[in-house]
Amino acid sequence: MKSKALLKQPGFRLFLMILPLLVIVFLFSYLPLQGWIYALYNYKPGRPLFSCEYVGLRNFTRMFVDKYSTQDIVRVMRNTFAMSFLGILTSPLPLIFAVLLSEIRWVRFRKTIQTVTTIPNFLSWVLVYSIAYAMFSVNDGFVNRALMRLGLIDEGINFLASSSHVWLTMLGYGIWKGLGWSAIIYMAALSSIDQEQYEAAEVDGASRLQRIRYITVPGLMPTFFVLLLLSIANLINNGMEQYYVFQNAMNKDYIEVLDLYVYNQGMVGFNYSFATAVSILKSFVSITLLFVANSASKLIRGDSIF
Amino acid sequence: MKTRKSTGEVLFNWINILLFSLFALICVFPFYYLFINTISDNSLVSKGQIIFLPKGIHFDNYVEILKIKGLSNAAAISIARTVIGTLLTLVGTSFLGYALGKRELWHRKLWYRFVIVTMYFNAGIIPWYINMKMLRMTDNFLAYVVPSIVSPFSMILFKTYVESIPASLEESADLDGAGYITKFVLLIVPLSTPIIATVAVFSAVGQWNSFMDTLFLMSDSRLFSLQYMLYQYMHEANALAESLRQAMSQGGVVADVTKLLTPTSIKMTVTMAVVLPILLVYPFLQRYFVKGIMIGAVKG
Numbered sequence: 001m002k003s004k005a006l007l008k009q010p011g012f013r014l015f016l017m018i019l020p021l022l023v024i025v026f027l028f029s030y031l032p033l034q035g036w037i038y039a040l041y042n043y044k045p046g047r048p049l050f051s052c053e054y055v056g057l058r059n060f061t062r063m064f065v066d067k068y069s070t071q072d073i074v075r076v077m078r079n080t081f082a083m084s085f086l087g088i089l090t091s092p093l094p095l096i097f098a099v100l101l102s103e104i105r106w107v108r109f110r111k112t113i114q115t116v117t118t119i120p121n122f123l124s125w126v127l128v129y130s131i132a133y134a135m136f137s138v139n140d141g142f143v144n145r146a147l148m149r150l151g152l153i154d155e156g157i158n159f160l161a162s163s164s165h166v167w168l169t170m171l172g173y174g175i176w177k178g179l180g181w182s183a184i185i186y187m188a189a190l191s192s193i194d195q196e197q198y199e200a201a202e203v204d205g206a207s208r209l210q211r212i213r214y215i216t217v218p219g220l221m222p223t224f225f226v227l228l229l230l231s232i233a234n235l236i237n238n239g240m241e242q243y244y245v246f247q248n249a250m251n252k253d254y255i256e257v258l259d260l261y262v263y264n265q266g267m268v269g270f271n272y273s274f275a276t277a278v279s280i281l282k283s284f285v286s287i288t289l290l291f292v293a294n295s296a297s298k299l300i301r302g303d304s305i306f
Numbered sequence: 307m308k309t310r311k312s313t314g315e316v317l318f319n320w321i322n323i324l325l326f327s328l329f330a331l332i333c334v335f336p337f338y339y340l341f342i343n344t345i346s347d348n349s350l351v352s353k354g355q356i357i358f359l360p361k362g363i364h365f366d367n368y369v370e371i372l373k374i375k376g377l378s379n380a381a382a383i384s385i386a387r388t389v390i391g392t393l394l395t396l397v398g399t400s401f402l403g404y405a406l407g408k409r410e411l412w413h414r415k416l417w418y419r420f421v422i423v424t425m426y427f428n429a430g431i432i433p434w435y436i437n438m439k440m441l442r443m444t445d446n447f448l449a450y451v452v453p454s455i456v457s458p459f460s461m462i463l464f465k466t467y468v469e470s471i472p473a474s475l476e477e478s479a480d481l482d483g484a485g486y487i488t489k490f491v492l493l494i495v496p497l498s499t500p501i502i503a504t505v506a507v508f509s510a511v512g513q514w515n516s517f518m519d520t521l522f523l524m525s526d527s528r529l530f531s532l533q534y535m536l537y538q539y540m541h542e543a544n545a546l547a548e549s550l551r552q553a554m555s556q557g558g559v560v561a562d563v564t565k566l567l568t569p570t571s572i573k574m575t576v577t578m579a580v581v582l583p584i585l586l587v588y589p590f591l592q593r594y595f596v597k598g599i600m601i602g603a604v605k606g
Contacts, residue, residue: 011410014486015417018405021398021456022417027441028453029424035433100322109323115589116330122584122595124515126537130577131336133540134343140570142339145354176332181599188600208315240431241518245537259431266432267522279430290426 039277045270059277069274076261079167079254084235086171091231095224097179098186099216103208114187117180128177129245136160160246166254170242185227186220193219225301233293237286258282337581344368344575347564351571366565367575374549376527377535377576384514384532387450391513392506398455400502403464404490425458435522445526449519454512460505463598467501468494504598507591511584532580539573546572 006012039060042053062069104110120128135142138156147153159169197215206214240259247255256264262282266275294304311319343351347362355361372378405411406418428434443449471494479489495502520534530538538545546569553567588595 006412009410009412010486011408011414012412014405014408014410015412017486018402018411018417021402022420024398024452025421025424025456028437029428031441032429032433032437035429035436038433038436101326104319104322104326106323109326113326113330115592117333118592118595119585119588120333122511122515122588123581124517124533126517126533126540127515127577127581130536130540130573131340134340134574134577135336139354140343140351140574142336142357145357148354149357179329180333184596184599208318244521245517245540262431267435272432272436275432276430279432283427283430287427 035276036280038273039280041273043273045272055273059274060281062274063278063281072261073278075253076256076258080236080238080257082167083170083238083257084231086167087174087238088228088231090171090175091228092224093175094179094182095186095217095220097183098190099212099220101183102187102190102216103212114180114184118184119180120177121181123177125241125245128173128242132173132246133160161248161250163251163254166251170246170255173242173246186223189220189223190216222301226297229293229297233286233290235286235289236282337585340574340578340581344571344578348566348568348571349564351574352568362564364565367567367571368579370553370565370567371572371575371579374553374572376530376549376552377532379528380530380532380535381579383447383450383529387447387516387531388510388513391451391454392509394451394455395457395460395509396502396506399457399460399505400464400495400498401490402456403461404468404494405486406461407465407468408486421456421458421461431522438523444523445529446523447529449523450513450516450531454509457505457509460508463505464498464501467498471497500594500597503591504594507594508598514580514583532576536573536576536580539576543569 038049040054040056041049042055042059043049044052063073064070101110101113104113123131134140136144136159138144138158141156141159143159144153144156148156193215198211201211201215236258238257238259240257240263243255243257243260244263247260258278259282262275262279265271265278269275298304342358342360343356344367345363345365346356346360347364348367350356350361402421406414406421408414411417429437438444438449443452475493475497476489479493484492515533516531517533517537520529520531521537524530524534535545539549550567550569550572553572
């Protein structure tokens with residue numbers, strides 16, 4: 001009769017109400033884990049999985065043993081780390097942006113700047129690509145048209161297809177899209193700094209620079225630190241959308257990050273099994289990084305990041 | 307109390323304002339450039355004559371692109387997924403957040419973690435794709451709107467907000483014998499409009515911008531979204547030429563050569579058409595976006 005008693009509990013009835021929602025979470029977030037089994041086979045699309053050759057862990061060892069795969073992995077990891085490190089290197093930018101913006105006393109100007117600079121964050125990468133095309137393409141691009149009009153060049157320069165500096169241009173687009181938005185979190189942290197500190201500093205005759213140096217920046221450090229740890233945790237998760245839309249035959253060697261490599265192997269090359277093996281390894285590495293970042297946070301700040 | 311500023315400080319102020327104006331210009335100018343190119347004489351645009359000012363202003367491009375069948379269909383898909391997807395997310399996620407905040411919920415902690423873990427861990431895109439295929443979510447509109455019914459991040463936002471509503475309000479409703487759904491609909495939802503608006507704008511922008519799900523799951527062109535069409539136009543000359551041919555055969559009315567669609571005008575006009583809703587809506591809803599990141603930041 002236990003089940004009857006359970007049904008009478010309001011808490012259990014509430015559980016039944018959210019059960020369909022939990023089923024959705026299960027279907028779309030947990031059930032995909034069964035796909036990991038594909039990594040153990042040499043799966044060919046169109047055939048039932050179990051009629052395919054069972055290869056054990058060969059898809060995993062292939063990354064380190066097979067010469068061509070190893071070359072690929074090394075190249076892809078180089079790109080992944082390069083982009084992530086450039087991102088980490090520029091992570092103080094939003095902080096600087098927020099500090100400098102808060103130094104402007106003209107409120108209308110400050111508000112306008114905030115609105116205008118946060119808009120790009122809400123554009124998809126496809127749109128960013130299309131806008132980049134409008135700016136830099138050979139015939140339609142603003143930069144080429146303006147330079148030709150000024151007589152500085154005779155022929156359009158193909159900025160988008162160039163393979164040099166791909167890492168830097170990707171970083172540039174990322175900053176264009178995200179800088180204003182990332183600064184908002186620091187603006188919030190700024191407003192929570194005790195105003196009395198500034199008044200006391202003023203009484204003591206501290207200059208503006210000294211106030212920034214000794215009050216503002218230390219006040220923002222905890223936020224900066226948490227975000228830094230999060231970006232370390234996401235070292236190998238740079239996503240694929242940006243790189244997918246900017247990818248072309250010319251820049252492929254430098255733009256292919258791990259996530260894009262998995263896509264290209266799996267969805268384009270139909271190497272489902274190998275791509276799955278790579279993404280399983282990636283999942284484990286990124287979970288480890290997340291825990292490392294979290295323990296680092298506990299150790300240094302005495303608080304976890306999630 | 308006003309103190310006199312040193313020359314250094316005045317200089318600092320002006321350089322500061324100049325720098326921000328410059329960055330703001332870099333953020334805004336591309337939209338302006340795109341816009342003047344879509345409303346200018348198309349033959350001048352092809353010759354690269356439009357740089358700072360529009361010439362031969364007309365708005366036919368925006369009318370002409372609607373005649374491209376695939377494009378108007380894609381617009382319908384994008385609007386449908388944005389509206390339906392956002393509504394479903396609101397209903398599902400807000401109720402889940404409400405329920406997971408209830409102490410008496412059967413195994414509450416377990417279910418809370420069950421949902422939260424998915425934010426940090428996923429199986430990888432290929433297993434996800436295989437799973438979606440198995441669930442018959444390929445070439446299926448439901449794939450756009452069903453998986454997003456539960457959004458863990460928005461769930462946290464909602465749960466945090468509901469927990470700040472005084473419990474005494476619900477207790478008085480308990481006395482009247484109201485059930486969970488009645489309390490949720492009549493009491494919690496009206497009190498949570500700010501957070502509902504926040505979740506709605508995030509979800510709507512997410513749906514409107516979504517591109518990867520079409521790329522992975524849809525091969526039926528009737529289910530392509532605007533984002534995907536734009537991607538095709540940017541990368542596949544064939545898709546663009548086909549649409550151009552379609553527009554030509556349809557629009558026999560336009561005799562004026564300066565208004566004829568060109569590959570460039572299609573690309574730029576579609577880009578503008580996809581960007582415009584965001585540009586128009588964003589300044590009014592900015593505070594909701596900011597609120598979202600604030601609550602998220604406190605929690606995260």
